Amino acid sequence: MNLAAVEDFPLRAGLTQFNHASYGLSSLRVIAEGERLRRQIESDPNLHLGAELTQRLTAQSASVAEVLGLDSARMTLCANATSAAAAIIASVPLGASSTVVVLDVEYSSIRRAWEVACAKAGARLITVSVPIPLESTTALLARLDRQVPGPVDYLQVSAITSSTAIQMPIPALSVWVEQRGGHLILDAAHVPGHLPLPPGLWGAAAVFGTLHKWFPTLRPVGLLWRTPEFDIRPAEVSLTWDSPDLVERFSWPGTFDPVPRLCMDAAIGQWREWQADGRLDDCEALADMADRAMVDFGARRTAATEFRPPRLRSFILDGVTPLQVKDALHGAEIRAWVGQGASGECLLRLSTHIYNDENDLDRVTHRIQEVLSR
Incomplete structure (x- = not known):
């Protein structure tokens, strides 16, 4: 967790959040407003x-x-x-x-x-x-x-x-x-x-x-x-x-x-400040790192490079069920969207935001590697 950035948010200590895209997250500044x-x-x-x-x-x-x-x-x-x-x-x-x-x-x-x-x-x-x-x-x-x-x-x-x-x-x-x-x-x-x-x-x-x-x-x-x-x-x-x-x-x-x-x-x-400081660019770089790491651990991308959004990536996890993945992530205090695709495939979606860092990425990718290797 990016400790400098997490001070902007009310996230609980110890929680790794990769599900920003579902609900967003209000900043402390906006909550006060x-x-x-x-x-x-x-x-x-x-x-x-x-x-x-x-x-x-x-x-x-x-x-x-x-x-x-x-x-x-x-x-x-x-x-x-x-x-x-x-x-x-x-x-x-x-x-x-x-x-x-x-x-x-x-x-x-x-x-x-x-x-x-x-x-x-x-x-x-x-x-x-x-x-x-x-x-x-x-x-x-x-x-x-x-x-x-x-x-x-x-x-x-x-x-x-x-x-x-x-x-x-x-x-x-x-x-x-x-x-x-x-x-x-x-x-x-x-x-x-x-x-x-x-x-x-x-x-x-x-x-x-x-x-x-x-x-x-x-x-x-x-x-x-x-x-x-x-x-x-x-x-x-x-x-x-x-x-x-x-x-x-x-x-x-x-x-x-x-x-x-x-x-x-x-x-x-506040969003404009993050943009000017390069924080949103850092999120895109982290999403690219997640993309490479997940594929190295056996996940499959849902789309070719030209169809991948900057800070939101989804992967096909073969041989496992959404429930197995949800249980594994929840037990490790990791929040990410997991569900079933239109053809019944297990999907994992990761979104990167300014409170994420490479340590968060290591946590989620290694957990997925454990699930896929069972």
């Missing part, structure tokens, strides 16, 4: 949860848009990635003649949301299996061509897949769905604070994501971005549902805790 904001709100809830709140949320949304390089008029903060996805899926027009394509490496709740929406509308849902390990964009596009006949209305893709940690070839997939006459819906849950969101958002029509994974803010905070042609509204009909302003629409989903969203300025400021 959150406590200050909560005391302020409770000093006069009628004032601070009234019209003033929308103004403050608009300012925070603009700060996030600025750091991500987005048009603030097209973006809003929201509860989390799931609520943003629900808003998008509930808002896009679907009918009996519609076709939606979802990859089998997508997050399970997102796949389920499209299943429910398509069943309700009588639309066709096609789930396409992604070859794991993913070796080439050509192979993925060929599989899409084989499994998806005819026009497509929507293609649901993650910029970085969750359990398999694959940085998908979004520009090529955007071209593919455009050629089929459809729109790209992008899951960017693992992107903000981790990867840049390029201008035009890779040709996406709508994007949902999470800010509490890689920015050190309180959880939960999500984001939603859309092109002007998509009139996205919250899945819940609240007092601001009819607002012409996107931020205001999502500013009052009923009574809720606005503090995580109001902490974004503080979180962005």
